[in-house]
Amino acid sequence: MAQAAQKLVAKVPSLIGAAVTFSKPRLATFWHYARVELVPPSPAEIPKAIEGATNLVKAFKSGRLGQTTVK
Numbered sequence: 001m002a003q004a005a006q007k008l009v010a011k012v013p014s015l016i017g018a019a020v021t022f023s024k025p026r027l028a029t030f031w032h033y034a035r036v037e038l039v040p041p042s043p044a045e046i047p048k049a050i051e052g053a054t055n056l057v058k059a060f061k062s063g064r065l066g067q068t069t070v071k
Contacts, residue, residue: 059068
């Protein structure tokens, strides 16, 4: 039992290194897209968003919510 625990403890640094090596390129890709997609709207985009929300409310009130298009 003690030998198994020692072997496991000995493998921990190599497992952590492998996890870091595996995740670095994937995290870089995630951050690349996150910077582009998760920015707040510019002042020019705010009126378009308000118009889209009002159209969605109108569609909900008239019962044609299922026929609304999504960009």
